[in-house]
Amino acid sequence: MKKIKKIKIRLNGSFKFVKDNTNLSDLLKTLKIPLKKVAIEFNQQILDKKKLNKQILRNNDKIEIVHFIGGG
Amino acid sequence: MKQDKFIIAGRNFKSRLIVGTGKYKSMSQCAKAVKLSGASIVTVAVRRVNITDKKKALLMDYIDPKKITYLPNTAGCFNSKDALRTLRLAREIGGWKLVKLEVLGDKKNLFPEIIETLKSTEVLSKEGFKVMVYCNDDPLMAKRLENAGACAIMPLAAPIGSGLGIQNQTNIKIIRKQTKLPLIIDAGLGQASDATIAMELGCDGVLVNTAIAKAKKPLDMALAFKNAVISGRQSYLSGRIQKNLMGSASSPLKGII
Numbered sequence: 001m002k003k004i005k006k007i008k009i010r011l012n013g014s015f016k017f018v019k020d021n022t023n024l025s026d027l028l029k030t031l032k033i034p035l036k037k038v039a040i041e042f043n044q045q046i047l048d049k050k051k052l053n054k055q056i057l058r059n060n061d062k063i064e065i066v067h068f069i070g071g072g
Numbered sequence: 073m074k075q076d077k078f079i080i081a082g083r084n085f086k087s088r089l090i091v092g093t094g095k096y097k098s099m100s101q102c103a104k105a106v107k108l109s110g111a112s113i114v115t116v117a118v119r120r121v122n123i124t125d126k127k128k129a130l131l132m133d134y135i136d137p138k139k140i141t142y143l144p145n146t147a148g149c150f151n152s153k154d155a156l157r158t159l160r161l162a163r164e165i166g167g168w169k170l171v172k173l174e175v176l177g178d179k180k181n182l183f184p185e186i187i188e189t190l191k192s193t194e195v196l197s198k199e200g201f202k203v204m205v206y207c208n209d210d211p212l213m214a215k216r217l218e219n220a221g222a223c224a225i226m227p228l229a230a231p232i233g234s235g236l237g238i239q240n241q242t243n244i245k246i247i248r249k250q251t252k253l254p255l256i257i258d259a260g261l262g263q264a265s266d267a268t269i270a271m272e273l274g275c276d277g278v279l280v281n282t283a284i285a286k287a288k289k290p291l292d293m294a295l296a297f298k299n300a301v302i303s304g305r306q307s308y309l310s311g312r313i314q315k316n317l318m319g320s321a322s323s324p325l326k327g328i329i
Binding site: 011036040065067072 | 117119147
């Protein structure tokens with residue numbers, strides 16, 4: 001049986017293992033992230049939410065997903 | 073009578089009371105307080121999405137950004153780099169250009185780091201942001217922020233969350249005299265009358281969070297602040313009497329028996 005290769009990414013500060021060659025759009029779907037209510041930073045760069053499926057994840061990628069919360 | 077409009081960056085807002093959405097017991101209490109306050113603008117913070125707990129209530133489910141203007145802030149940022157990063161992300165969520173810049177300099181007193189604030193104001197204005205700037209009650213710095221492109225000057229009354237009320241009324245009056253930009257007292261108010269005083273000094277609005285959220289009855293306090301701001305504005309526009317050292321009888325002296 002062929003072993004599925006996994007890579008390690010950093011998502012909102014925590015390590016996460018995902019399948020190699022996963023694209024960001026699939027990851028966000030799995031996590032059930034409401035895209036309209038968030039902004040995404042990929043390796044310190046803000047990502048256009050329309051281009052998420054073009055972003056293939058690699059080892060050590062850093063992803064930040066932010067939204068609005070209560071604040072003063 | 074000329075209509076009394078509250079305009080920030082070309083947009084007309086109905087209420088002169090801006091409220092924060094932090095520190096409430098629950099999201100639903102926050103939403104109720106916002107409604108009772110009559111605020112047209114609420115401040116919001118940008119934070120990481122909780123990846124593991126998906127059931128956690130979302131602010132946008134309680135306060136509709138189509139009905140109330142979200143004003144993203146940079147609370148928790150201690151330098152220009154972090155503030156810029158935060159507001160660029162905020163803009164990405166849904167096109168927010170009207171933002172509140174708040175760069176802090178000290179974790180205890182939460183006073184603004186004004187050099188970093190000035191730097192950030194310049195950059196953000198050039199990038200097309202409409203920057204409402206949290207700052208000291210320092211007229212010289214207020215002027216520099218205005219020159220750097222701020223769309224509203226927001227001096228503190230006292231340290232954030234302190235509830236001390238306006239500590240330097242003279243400086244606020246001087247800033248009022250020197251700027252035509254919206255002048256909004258941000259931070260440090262403790263009770264409704266503090267908001268009235270701010271409005272009577274000629275401020276265009278006030279921004280309140282802790283004084284409402286941490287009051288014993290937040291919903292009642294939200295209403296109190298709403299009325300206080302309206303009252304203060306009316307009082308300011310009505311033109312107060314001169315102060316006199318001596319008394320002046322209200323009843324006519326003629327006809328005394």
